[in-house]
Amino acid sequence: MQLQAALTNRLNYLTQRQNIVAGNIANASTPNYGARDLTFQAHLAGAGSGQMVATHRQHFGIGAGRPGAGTISRQNHPLRLDGNAVRVEEETLKMGSIRGEFGLMTTTYSKMAQLYRSALGVGGQQ
């Protein structure tokens, strides 16, 4: 069951990161918007304590003044005069890798389920 917990954790992380990437792309024309990202480490730190953590002073609060869930603002140098630091190409590549890894995790998950079914003798593949 440890494997299942690990896979679920990773899937949660990928979903959360996809949310952040979607936010970056949506804000690709917003002045003074710095691109955000989430590392697995920060995600685990947030999940472990059951609380969201602020790892940067620019973090904004959500709900009852809680900072964003382990989100880190990347210190990209803004390329545009309006101070926007989102690079759409970079975000698209990131989204592709998230999708790929998500596929990998779901495949592993279903393989694991097959393994259990096989062990229980309920129609699992031999």
Next chain:
Amino acid sequence: MDLQAANAIAASGLKAQSARMRVISENIANADSAINAQGTGPYQRQMTAFQAVVDKTSGAVGVAVAKVAPDRANPFRQVYQPGHPLADAQGLVQYPNVDLAVEAADLREATRMYEANLSVIDTNRQMMQRLLSVLQ
């Protein structure tokens, strides 16, 4: 935080970019309107300003149009047309400060951003499909 939230963010991006496209098309349509809707002077070029919006429940960062404001930095075009009904004493007519090349570039960028948001929705859909395939 789930994939639905990512879809909502991308949808907010689509909405904001289409609002921007509407403003650009207004500018292009009124590029030669020497009188604005209020009848107070030439049409002024409008500009869209975006703002990051935090969704309180999911903590996701979407986008919204903060305001649409006139471009006051660029002066009106002055064209010498003595016979024109709106010409002043010197025979000059004031035309809007709309530059079609700038609008075309802006429109192209809005289109690109719209496509980027669409590709986010497409990726979310693929991820959801993968997730559903686990149940099979």
